Amino acid sequence: MKSNSNKLIPVTYLTSYLYCPRKFYLEKIKRLPQPPTKQMIEGRIHHEIRQAFSNNEKDLILTLTKHANIENEFQKLLNELIHLSFAENTKLIRTFSISTSELKSKIIRAMNQDIELRIHAIKQTIQQGFIGPELWFNLKPKYISEHPLSSENLGLKGRVDRVMIEGDTIIPFELKTRGVTKIFPSDEIQITAYAMLLEEHYKKSIPLGILEAGNKTHEIPITEENKIKVLQLIEEIKNITENPPYPSNFAKCQSCPWQIQCESLGQKKPDWKD
Template sequence: MISVSTLTGYLYCARKVYMNNVLRIYGQKRKEAVSGTIMHAVIEHVNNNEKEIVEAIESPVLEDIEIHYRANYNKALSAILDKSNIELERLKHKKENAMAEVWPVLLEEAKLRARNVHEFMQKHNVIGKELWERLAPKYVSEVSVASFALGLRGRIDRVEKHSEDCLIPLEMKTGKAPKEGLWDNHRIQLAAYILLLKEKYPNVNEGYVEYLDIGERRQVVLNPFIENEVRELVSKVKVLVSSAVPPEKESNKAKCTKCELREQCEALN
C-alpha cells in the first residue's frame, strides 16, 4: 500500500521517493522537522487527554478556560521536550529555541479549544462530565485510515467529529501559507484523506488545512477531478517503486539545495 505522504513526496521529487522507498536511503531529520514532530506530539497528547481536561473546567469564563488549556499544553510540551532531549542534542538545537518555535502555535490551539468549549457551555449550560459527553465537535488525533481498493493508507492529523457520521479531516501545517488556496501537495493530501474516510463514512466530502502560522483554515472539497488526480498519482507512484532505475533529478534546483539526500543523490547514476 502506498502512504499518502509518499504521494505528496512524489509531487516534490520522484527521485527522493525512489531513494526512500526503493533504495531505503534516508536523510537525517532537520531542526524544523523535529520541532514539527514535537508540536504534533503535544497536540496529540492534549487531544488524548481532553476528556479529563474538559471535565476539570471549573469556570465558564472564557479567559479561565483559556488559562486552563494553556497550562495543559505547557505541561505536555515540557514532558515531550524532555523526551526529545537526545534528538535535540544531536541536532544542537537548544530546548528553549524549540520551545519558542512551537509555543505560539500551541497558544493558538489553546485559544481555539477554549473558544469551542466556551461557546458550547454558553449555549447548553453544562459543565463537568455532562459537558464532555455532549460536547461537539470533538477532536480525534492521528487517525489511521487505509483502503485496499485505493491501495492507499495514511494518518490524519485530526478529525473533527460533529456526530457519528459527520466527520471533517484536518491537517495542521506550519511554515509559509500560500496567499490564497492551498499548496498543491496539501490539497492532494487532504483529498486523499477525504477519499479514505469516505469509504467508511460516505457523508465525508470536505476537509481543511490549518495554516497554523497565520491561523487560517482553507477548505478542500472532493470532486471527480481531484479524486482522479489522487488515483492517477497512486498509479504513478506504484510504477515508480517497481522501476529498476531511479528517475531523473529534479529540474527545480532550489529543492536540491535544501534536500538532506543531496550527497547520496549526486552519487546515484
C-alpha cells in the same frame, strides 16, 4: 487485531512522490540513510506533543467544572506535555543544539488556534448546561488532532493534523508551518487523500478541506478530479520501477542531496527549459 497497515501507503508518500519520483524512490523504497536534521527533530517533537494533547484532551474536558478557568487548564496541560516531551528528547535536543525556549514558543504559537477553537466550543456547550461526560458527548463542534486513519480499500493510511466534526459536517485541516501562503498541487492532493480516508471512515461526504499555511486559511474543494489523481498516484507508487521519472523542473535538483545516487539510477535527464 490483525493489521495490513504496513502495506498501506502513507498519505505523505503521495506528496513526496509528487515532489520528485526519483528522490521518493531513493528515500522511501531504497531507504538510503538520511541524516536527521534539526528541522526534522523539531517537527517530530511538535507532532508528539500534538498527539499527546489529543490523547489527553477528553480527560481534561471530563474534569472541568462549571466555573473552571478553561484557558488556564488547557495552558497547564500544554506546558506539562511540552515539558515531558522535551525531557524524553533531551539527547536529541542537545545534539542538534535546539533552543528549548524558542521551540516551546513556536509550539505554543502553533497550537494556540487549536486551543482557542476548543475553548470556544467548550464554553458554548457548558452554557447549554452540560458538564462532565455530557459535556464531552454534546460538545459541538469536536476537534480531533492527529486523527489516525487507514483504508485497505484505498491502500492508504495517514494522520490528519486536525479534524472538525459537527453533525454531518466533517472538515480535514492540514496545518503547514511554512511562511509561504501559496497553495501547492501537493497540498490539494494531501487534503483530498485525507478527505477520502475520512469519507470512508465516517460514511459521509466531505466537500471541503482547510489548509492553514503562512498564517492564512485556504478552503480547498474536494474534487472528483483530485480524487482520481490520488488513486493514480497510489497506483504509480505501487508500481514504481528502479528507474523512476524525473520531476518537472531542474530547480529541485540544485539543492538535492541525492544527485550522485540519482545519476546512478540511469535514464537520460530531460531537456529542462527553465
